[in-house]
Amino acid sequence: MRSIIPGDKENWCFICGSYDRIEEHHIFGGSDRQISEKYGLKVHLCNAHHHGTSGAHGRDGSKLQQYLHETGQQEIEKRWQEQGLSADEARQRFMREFRRSYL
């Protein structure tokens, strides 16, 4: 599934707009990677914002991770609301599928 994150483009970094060494990043990783793929919860990042020290997978990447988690949760809950769920139902569905809320 293509990314559903507004502003994400395949050839530039979602964070800094660089066109250099762009990589695809699944917003919810580990055991949630497949579900991220299923819902298009992905962004494109430059190598620095992906694997650099403050990148999503970096030692100091927790702030960026949190920002991406919040953005991803907001977008998928918005989609589910457009499909007819209430805000509460969308939050409950998120917590069922991802086992926690990032918001």
Ligand SMILES: [Zn+2]
């Ligand atoms: Zn970047």
Ligand SMILES: [Zn+2]
């Ligand atoms: Zn990644």
